[in-house]
Amino acid sequence: MGLDRPAVSVWRVLLWQALAGLALAGLIGGVSGRWAWAVSALYGAASVVLPALVFARGLTGRLSSLNAATAVTGFFVWEFVKIGLTLAMLLAAPRLVADLSWPALLAGLVVTMKVVWLAVWMQSRRSRLA
Secondary structure: OOOOOOOOOOHHHHHHHHHHHHHHHHHHHHHHHHHHHHHHHHHHHHHHHHHHHHHHHHHHOOHHOOHHHHHHHHHHHHHHHHHHHHHHHHHHHHHOOOOOHHHHHHHHHHHHHHHHHHHHHHHHHHHHHH
């Protein structure tokens, strides 16, 4: 039953995550009038999207498809890189974002991460309708 459903494209999920981060930043900036909050939310979204982009690119490289052992090893290596890059971006946030708003940054982070679940839900709904 689950094997005949098409997989959700990682590139499409990354696009939706980036769009959700931009939309949230625009909403926060538009409603609050504080563009520093919008930049903070955008930085939070980037802290999810950029490491995920590096992770996806690493997993779709030539070496990851050689055999099962390299695929599993590559997954763990790129996941470690993704986590490290996310932590580095979060630690650098106070130095890189003027007037940083941690609540706005966390909102951008959480909303962007949750888009994955929305993409999976939309894909499962689309495959049920087909």
